[in-house]
Amino acid sequence: MTKGVSNTFKKRNVNLTETIAKIFFLVCSLVSALTLFIIIYFIFTNGVPAMFQVGFLDFITGRTWAPEHNYAPQFGMLPMLYASLISTFFAFIIGSRIGKWCAIYLAFFCPKKIYKPLKTMIELLGGIPSVIYGFFGVAVIVPFLRNNFPGFGNSLLAVIIILSMMVLPTVINLSEAALRSVPKHFFEGALALGSTKTEAIFEIVTPAARAGINGAFVLGIGRAVGETMAVIMVAGNVSQMPGSISEFFSTSIFFAPVRTMTTGIALEMSYASGLHRDTLFGIGVILFTIIIILNISLTILNRNETNYAKES
Amino acid sequence: MPNFTIKNANLYYSDFQALKDINLNINDKNITTFIGPSGCGKSSFLRCLNRMNDLVDGARVTGKFLLGNDETDIYKISDVSELRKRVGMVFQKPNPFPMTIYDNITYGAKMHGIKDKKKLDDIVEKSLRDVAIWEEVKDRLKKSALGLSGGQQQRLCIARTIAIEPEVLLMDEPTSALDPISTIKIEDLVGNLKKDYTIVMVTHNMQQASRLGGHTAFFLNGEIIEYSKTSLLFSNPKEKQTEDYITGRFG
Ligand SMILES: Nc1ncnc2c1ncn2[C@@H]1O[C@H](COP(=O)(O)OP(=O)(O)O)[C@@H](O)[C@H]1O
Ligand SMILES: [Mg+2]
Numbered sequence: 358m359t360k361g362v363s364n365t366f367k368k369r370n371v372n373l374t375e376t377i378a379k380i381f382f383l384v385c386s387l388v389s390a391l392t393l394f395i396i397i398y399f400i401f402t403n404g405v406p407a408m409f410q411v412g413f414l415d416f417i418t419g420r421t422w423a424p425e426h427n428y429a430p431q432f433g434m435l436p437m438l439y440a441s442l443i444s445t446f447f448a449f450i451i452g453s454r455i456g457k458w459c460a461i462y463l464a465f466f467c468p469k470k471i472y473k474p475l476k477t478m479i480e481l482l483g484g485i486p487s488v489i490y491g492f493f494g495v496a497v498i499v500p501f502l503r504n505n506f507p508g509f510g511n512s513l514l515a516v517i518i519i520l521s522m523m524v525l526p527t528v529i530n531l532s533e534a535a536l537r538s539v540p541k542h543f544f545e546g547a548l549a550l551g552s553t554k555t556e557a558i559f560e561i562v563t564p565a566a567r568a569g570i571n572g573a574f575v576l577g578i579g580r581a582v583g584e585t586m587a588v589i590m591v592a593g594n595v596s597q598m599p600g601s602i603s604e605f606f607s608t609s610i611f612f613a614p615v616r617t618m619t620t621g622i623a624l625e626m627s628y629a630s631g632l633h634r635d636t637l638f639g640i641g642v643i644l645f646t647i648i649i650i651l652n653i654s655l656t657i658l659n660r661n662e663t664n665y666a667k668e669s
Numbered sequence: 670m671p672n673f674t675i676k677n678a679n680l681y682y683s684d685f686q687a688l689k690d691i692n693l694n695i696n697d698k699n700i701t702t703f704i705g706p707s708g709c710g711k712s713s714f715l716r717c718l719n720r721m722n723d724l725v726d727g728a729r730v731t732g733k734f735l736l737g738n739d740e741t742d743i744y745k746i747s748d749v750s751e752l753r754k755r756v757g758m759v760f761q762k763p764n765p766f767p768m769t770i771y772d773n774i775t776y777g778a779k780m781h782g783i784k785d786k787k788k789l790d791d792i793v794e795k796s797l798r799d800v801a802i803w804e805e806v807k808d809r810l811k812k813s814a815l816g817l818s819g820g821q822q823q824r825l826c827i828a829r830t831i832a833i834e835p836e837v838l839l840m841d842e843p844t845s846a847l848d849p850i851s852t853i854k855i856e857d858l859v860g861n862l863k864k865d866y867t868i869v870m871v872t873h874n875m876q877q878a879s880r881l882g883g884h885t886a887f888f889l890n891g892e893i894i895e896y897s898k899t900s901l902l903f904s905n906p907k908e909k910q911t912e913d914y915i916t917g918r919f920g
Contacts, residue, residue, distance in 0.1 A: 542764040546826070549719065549758040550777035550833065551750040560776075565767045663767060663815065 397645070404642040407635030416639060422596040422616075424625070424633040432636045436598040438643065440615035444513060444588075445581040448520030452581070453574050455521070456528030457563075460570075463529070464536040465558050483526030491590030494519045499591055508612035511593030516615060519587050524577035531576060535569020536562065538666040568662035575655045579648055585619040594620055618644050672697035672837060672867040673718065674740070678732030680713055680891075682725065687713045689891045691732070695837075695884075700859065700868040702878040702899065705888030706914070711871040714888070715839050718869065719756040720749050737836060754781055757835035761842045763822035765814035765829070770806055773814045773825060777833040796828040800858055820851025824858065831866070838862065840870040844877070856880060875915060879903050887911045 408416050411432045419433020459479075467475065498518050503510030539562050547557035563570075593614020599605040616624075622637045629637055673695035680688035687710050695701050703711040713722070720743060722728040734743045736755065746752045754777075765773050774793045775783075783789060793810065797803040802824050806817070814825055823843055830838060840859070844852040859868060859881060872878050878885050878899060885899040887910075895902060895911045906912040 540764075542760060542762055543766060545721070545724075546760065546764040546766065547776075548724070549721065549753055549760075550829065551753040551780055553750060556780065561766050661813070 400638055400641045400645060403635050404638030404640075407632055408639040408642065410632060411636060411639070416636070417643070420598065422621070424629065424636065430633070432632075432639075434618070434621070434636075434640055434643070436596045437616055437618045437621045437640065439598045440513065440516075440592070441582055441617040441619070441644075441647075443610075444516045444520055444615065444617060445578060447517040448524060448581045449574070449578050451517070451521040452524035452577055453528055456525050456573070456577065457532050457570060459525070459529045460532035460536055460573075461558065461563060464533050465554075465562075479526055479529050482522075483530065487523065487584060487586040488590075490519055490523055491587040494587060494591035502612070506612055507609070509593065509614070511591055511614050512612045513592075513615045514611040515591040515593075516588050516617070517611070519591055520581045520584060523584060523587065524581050527580050528573050528577040531573030532566070532570045535566040535573060535664075535666045538569065539565045540665065565663075566665070568659045568664035569666040571655055571658050571662075572664070572666075575651050578651055582644065582647060582651075583619060585623050588617055589620045589623060592616060592620060594624060596621065671695060672737060673869075674733070674735040676733040676735070678714075678717065678730065678734065680710070680717060680722065681727075681729045682713075683727035687891050688717070691893055693886060693893060693896060695867060695869060697867050698864065700863045700870065700881050700883035702881055702883065702885045703869070703871045703888055704873075704875060704878050704885060704914075707873065709888040710891040711888050712841050713891075715758075715841050715869065715871055718743075718837070718839055719753050719758050720744070721758065723749065750780075754833055755835055756837040756839060757830035757833065758839040759823070759826050759830055759841070759843050762846050763819055763826050765817070765822050765825050767813065767815055769811050770814045770817070770825060771810040773829050774832050777829060781833055792832050796832040797825075799831055799862070800824040800828040801854070802828070818851070820847050820854060823847060823851070823855060827855075827858065827862075831862070835866065837867045837869065840868065842871050842873055845873060852877075875903070887914065889914070 416432055418435050420435050421431040421433045423431040498515050499510035502515055543561050543565055544557050547561040594616045595614040596616040599610050618640050622640055626637055671694035675691055675693045678691040705711055716722045717730055736743050743752050771793055774796055775789045778792050802821055844855050882899050885902045886896040887894045889910055895908045
């Protein structure tokens with residue numbers, strides 16, 4: 358009975374459990390990294406050869422997409438590239454402005470009573486599946502455009518409107534988080550020098566949140582470029598683009614139907630075969646490249662900025 | 670001559686009374702230090718002097734705060750910006766804005782209406798000379814202020830504040846986040862600045878208070894227990910509580 362306390366405790370094998378845990382978490386993170394590489398591998402091995410078979414320049418700058426033609430199929434994706442870029446550009450201009458101001462309001466001006474419901478609604482907006490946005494487009498936006506403007510309603514403008522709405526939750530939530538993470542002492546420092554609350558927020562706090570807000574913008578752009586389902590439902594899906602510079606700078610482009618890269622892929626993948634199928638992967642390669650370029654630009658843009666959201 | 674006269678001041682954070690019947694004359698072109706244990710209301714009182722407490726939900730101030738020869742009641746000024754131009758503040762943690770050194774200094778001046786480039790350049794040089802870092806930073810005025818060391822950042826913050834030529838300079842433990850060498854530099858600087866400004870400084874460091882001289886107020890539980898010439902307060906405290914505190918019996 359006098360063996361001492363030490364024997365009643367089992368020695369824990371700490372090192373073994375630590376090692377197992379480490380390996381387990383390493384495997385988990387490798388799996389997600391691996392997924393990325395598998396995706397890249399399959400898109401590129403399918404898409405790149407097709408791009409070169411068509412001719413890289415013909416593929417990128419060709420204006421005719423006629424993959425089903427019996428004797429001379431044509432694989433010019435420029436109209437889709439055009440539609441994706443221009444719709445994203447305008448959706449971003451609209452969505453990022455509104456989103457940023459909305460985030461500033463939520464973070465600094467919103468009365469407590471309204472904050473909860475407002476925030477909940479915006480979060481809900483982010484959780485709505487894109488088909489539902491598509492329904493809204495079909496039921497409201499398209500008829501509205503058809504009744505008030507030239508064309509049939511299914512158009513670039515409809516795509517821009519719906520994409521602007523869809524990027525809002527991303528931009529708002531991330532920008533708000535970025536604004537909130539700016540240390541309060543910047544705000545107080547500005548007030549102490551005589552700034553009003555509004556001046557302090559717009560001149561000091563918002564610029565200090567720039568890195569995080571840029572991140573929000575880039576994710577918003579990514580969402581707009583990549584959106585498929587809602588766009589299919591309102592775009593009209595004709596692969597075409599303005600024929601001349603003067604047409605490009607006229608308002609008529611907004612009322613013409615368009616086909617974006619994502620919708621092109623989604624609409625044709627189910628029946629495409631052979632070279633046609635592989636060129637769809639080629640479009641995927643271009644899409645992927647755009648996303649990569651976006652992310653690299655973000656890194657360059659934020660090179661000299663402090664991201665308080667990441668620091669804390 | 671008093672630069673700031675405070676009569677029967679009380680501060681409430683909702684139900685909690687943080688300051689109780691404060692009466693104080695703060696002398697012109699001199700330094701006044703506040704000492705006392707943590708949580709006794711030193712910062713709260715300092716923040717009453719430039720109405721920083723206006724920001725705090727539920728904060729309520731009563732009493733009179735009369736500023737300058739004109740005896741302006743600062744709580745009757747409708748534009749706080751005007752008050753904060755006259756009463757500047759330096760914070761515990763150096764808080765230069767995330768912009769260039771130059772822009773940090775000119776931010777306040779621009780806001781208060783100075784647009785002329787030459788004038789702004791002069792202000793930048795003069796205020797940086799006043800805080801004795803002109804030589805150190807004159808070649809990198811267009812670089813981010815966040816690249817400076819902690820001590821330099823704090824001096825930049827002081828420069829930024831005196832750039833708008835306030836009458837009073839409030840400082841809340843301006844050296845507590847700094848290393849000993851930077852601390853000494855700031856103390857020297859404050860010693861020089863008291864020729865031109867009325868300085869009110871909170872410090873948790875009694876040696877610092879006695880080094881800086883001037884007048885000292887001892888705070889305890891939201892009240893001023895004793896207020897006199899610094900040398901007198903430390904050598905010959907009248908109140909038992911002051912004596913206990915400065916001899917290290919509590920706090
Ligand atoms: N914003 C605030 N809201 C509520 N209570 C506060 C606030 N700021 C300070 N207090 C309280 O007021 C008292 C004095 O605080 P403070 O002025 O910061 O003391 P000191 O600077 O002397 O350490 C403390 O009890 C503190 O908890
Ligand atoms: Mg304090």
